[in-house]
Amino acid sequence: MKRARAALGVVVAVLLTGGIGALSQVPYPVEAAGQAWIRLSWRVSAPGIEECRALTDAELSDLPIHMRRDTVCETQPTVYRLHIALDDRAVEETLIRGGGTRRDQPIHVYRELRTRAGAHRVAIRLTPEPIGNAAGGIEARTGAPSLELTQELELADGEVALVTRGPDGGLEVRRREP
Amino acid sequence: MRSAAARLRSLCWGLLARADRFMNRLYSSRYNPLYHSGAIVVLLLIVLLLTGLYLLFFYRIGEPHASVARITDQAWLGRWIRSLHRYGSDAAVVAVAIHAFRLFAQGRSWGPRTLAWLSGLVLLFVLLVSGWTGYVMVWDVQAQLLAVEGARWLDVLPIFSEPLGRAFVGEQAIPAAFFFLNLFLHVALPVGMFVILWIHVSRIARPGLLPPRGLLWGSVALLLALSVLWPIGMDPSADAFRIPERAALDLFYAFWLPLTRHLPAGAVWVLGLSLTGVALAAPLWTRPAAAQRPEPSAVDARLCTGCEQCYLDCPYEAIAMRERTDGREGVYAVVDRALCVSCGICAASCAPMGIGPPGMTGRDQLERVREFVRLVDPGPRDVVLVGCARGAAGFDALAAGADAFSPAGDGGGAPAGHLPGAFDGSRVFQIPCAGNVHTSVIEYLVRAGVGGVLIVACHPRDCWSREGPRWLEERMYHDREAELKERVDRKRLRLVHASAGEDRELAAALAEFRESLRRLGSAEAESEIDLELECEPAELQEAGP
Ligand code: HEM
Ligand code: SF4
Ligand code: SF4
Numbered sequence: 001m002k003r004a005r006a007a008l009g010v011v012v013a014v015l016l017t018g019g020i021g022a023l024s025q026v027p028y029p030v031e032a033a034g035q036a037w038i039r040l041s042w043r044v045s046a047p048g049i050e051e052c053r054a055l056t057d058a059e060l061s062d063l064p065i066h067m068r069r070d071t072v073c074e075t076q077p078t079v080y081r082l083h084i085a086l087d088d089r090a091v092e093e094t095l096i097r098g099g100g101t102r103r104d105q106p107i108h109v110y111r112e113l114r115t116r117a118g119a120h121r122v123a124i125r126l127t128p129e130p131i132g133n134a135a136g137g138i139e140a141r142t143g144a145p146s147l148e149l150t151q152e153l154e155l156a157d158g159e160v161a162l163v164t165r166g167p168d169g170g171l172e173v174r175r176r177e178p
Numbered sequence: 179m180r181s182a183a184a185r186l187r188s189l190c191w192g193l194l195a196r197a198d199r200f201m202n203r204l205y206s207s208r209y210n211p212l213y214h215s216g217a218i219v220v221l222l223l224i225v226l227l228l229t230g231l232y233l234l235f236f237y238r239i240g241e242p243h244a245s246v247a248r249i250t251d252q253a254w255l256g257r258w259i260r261s262l263h264r265y266g267s268d269a270a271v272v273a274v275a276i277h278a279f280r281l282f283a284q285g286r287s288w289g290p291r292t293l294a295w296l297s298g299l300v301l302l303f304v305l306l307v308s309g310w311t312g313y314v315m316v317w318d319v320q321a322q323l324l325a326v327e328g329a330r331w332l333d334v335l336p337i338f339s340e341p342l343g344r345a346f347v348g349e350q351a352i353p354a355a356f357f358f359l360n361l362f363l364h365v366a367l368p369v370g371m372f373v374i375l376w377i378h379v380s381r382i383a384r385p386g387l388l389p390p391r392g393l394l395w396g397s398v399a400l401l402l403a404l405s406v407l408w409p410i411g412m413d414p415s416a417d418a419f420r421i422p423e424r425a426a427l428d429l430f431y432a433f434w435l436p437l438t439r440h441l442p443a444g445a446v447w448v449l450g451l452s453l454t455g456v457a458l459a460a461p462l463w464t465r466p467a468a469a470q471r472p473e474p475s476a477v478d479a480r481l482c483t484g485c486e487q488c489y490l491d492c493p494y495e496a497i498a499m500r501e502r503t504d505g506r507e508g509v510y511a512v513v514d515r516a517l518c519v520s521c522g523i524c525a526a527s528c529a530p531m532g533i534g535p536p537g538m539t540g541r542d543q544l545e546r547v548r549e550f551v552r553l554v555d556p557g558p559r560d561v562v563l564v565g566c567a568r569g570a571a572g573f574d575a576l577a578a579g580a581d582a583f584s585p586a587g588d589g590g591g592a593p594a595g596h597l598p599g600a601f602d603g604s605r606v607f608q609i610p611c612a613g614n615v616h617t618s619v620i621e622y623l624v625r626a627g628v629g630g631v632l633i634v635a636c637h638p639r640d641c642w643s644r645e646g647p648r649w650l651e652e653r654m655y656h657d658r659e660a661e662l663k664e665r666v667d668r669k670r671l672r673l674v675h676a677s678a679g680e681d682r683e684l685a686a687a688l689a690e691f692r693e694s695l696r697r698l699g700s701a702e703a704e705s706e707i708d709l710e711l712e713c714e715p716a717e718l719q720e721a722g723p
Binding site: 005008009012013014017018020021023024025026027028029030031033035036037039041042043099100105106108110158159160161162164174175176 | 203204205264265268269272319323339340341343344347348349396400401403404408410411417418419420421422423424425426427428429430435436
């Protein structure tokens, strides 16, 4: 009886310890096979545009004397429009504002397009929205770039392709060398 | 809400009692790992510290995956030290879970134990975060999943100017600062755990910080054998340009990952914070209703001789000795009500019976035992059980959740005037903890002519008040104050350890005791039992100190 109990004690201890070993490395299927992802990740600055204009006589007379000035200037933050199409189908169309309280901090694009492995056509456009009477083109006035990429991709099973900004500042696709 | 909590606790206690009994039968109560869960965690933390030092020597933040692979390739040392480090941390999670479950099931999560409960939760949190950083260090597929998931959670908080997740997409090499910070946390957090552990046990006298030697070496040997026979391998390196298809997940640290990956980060925060809130609030929702909460201990300074025994015995360091101010020489005992858990152990330390929670002092017990003998009128061949309400003699204790004990009755845990309950035909004089029973009660029963007195305590390491059975045994057999007097016939006494759920073990011990009493013949009752109380309040000056 005592011996049987001791043997059972050993068996239970071994099973519990083995249980720790098993639960410590459980094969977990993270993602199904046959997929391919396109990741978008980059950052662009979002400098605002300072717009100045003369005050009208009516506006001037509303202000206390010590605050009267000929012109007032306001900084308008840059807003970008992001357009993403995969295989000629629009998957996203959003406006992105800069960070920070004054909305003049850089914006970050960080997206994941999950699709099947195979041939795809991706079209991405990130363009600053026109602000006020910004004549002469917003890019020229603020340095806010317009980014665009349209590319055919043959994606392998399990591959992640990264769309990011290259050394010249434009968008490019980066892939693991096979 | 409170009754739902009490039901849940009762259910947990039932489970725990069954598991304890199973383990006691396999390994004996001395080596039952469930009784030593907290101490096993401390042991494992030490194992982790030692194995971690070795790994630290070979780990390189500049090539995390490759350096861990090199350690794993050291067939003689590195491989099993890494595995021991890994399995040790896994076992630590299991042991912490058992430790917390045990204290919850036993209702040791409120009142003066609140500090231990809350610091315990901090320890658990730090342990899990340390494990997280440990897995990120390896920078394999699991590490990538953990890092990306962590970044996803943090990115919904408005604290970072740039999404952290972008660090892991392969746009640029992951900054060395990331691996440095991770390594720093992985070293600093566990070291911090020892500081928190110090706070955790700060309100406890003589904390059991290590398991008994057999269990200590047994646990280490089992984990070592596992490490040698089933060493941890290497998963492929993290790769931002590959979809992770399969990972070897450590469910002790990443059990939540398969669930949270599919939830929006905001929902993960809501879920995590809710669970944390419920656990942090346990000291509120697990404590009994105000009317059922036992009063802390109080000292009758007129009786206190300043012997310091209660001060030495209190398992919660709730007693201090102060200089007297009443004109008498010496010191007297003072109870800090905020630290006292009302276990009643001090009541049994005190020969003059001058201390104890209301209704639980030696004098209260004597009054109850006299009433008990009058009601039960035990014969010279009868056995009376003096049993802890939370142990095997606390009949229906499991069902009642053990908070139900009230010393106000006749001593059997029954309403005053009712016959106390019985175990296998023997009447039971219930007490809230074996360490609370004053030796005068035992003496009274023997001298009243009871055939035999079977004292039923929980297993020493299972005591809800930590040290009750240990002090009881010393008082009965090793002259610890307030000792059982020599004149008490030890042949009519027996001390058994039987925790809740161990009814069969108690029944066997009772049968064996009855048999030995049968050979002894009938007991004789004394007509007048003078219990020489060391002093009576009337003899002392009326004024306190
Ligand atoms: C790394 C994690 C932990 C370690 C190493 C640890 C260790 C210990 C030790 C050694 C004791 C003293 C036991 C004794 O001598 O009676 C103790 C007591 C205690 N622990 Fe923990 N513990 C940990 C986590 C926790 C957790 C997660 C909880 C609950 C949420 C908890 C709640 C308690 C309580 C309430 C006590 C006091 C028991 C009493 O006063 O009766 N501990 N712990
Ligand atoms: S055991 Fe009793 S007599 Fe001794 S110090 Fe405590 S209260 Fe005083
Ligand atoms: S009742 Fe328990 S915790 Fe309170 S003073 Fe007495 S021994 Fe200490």
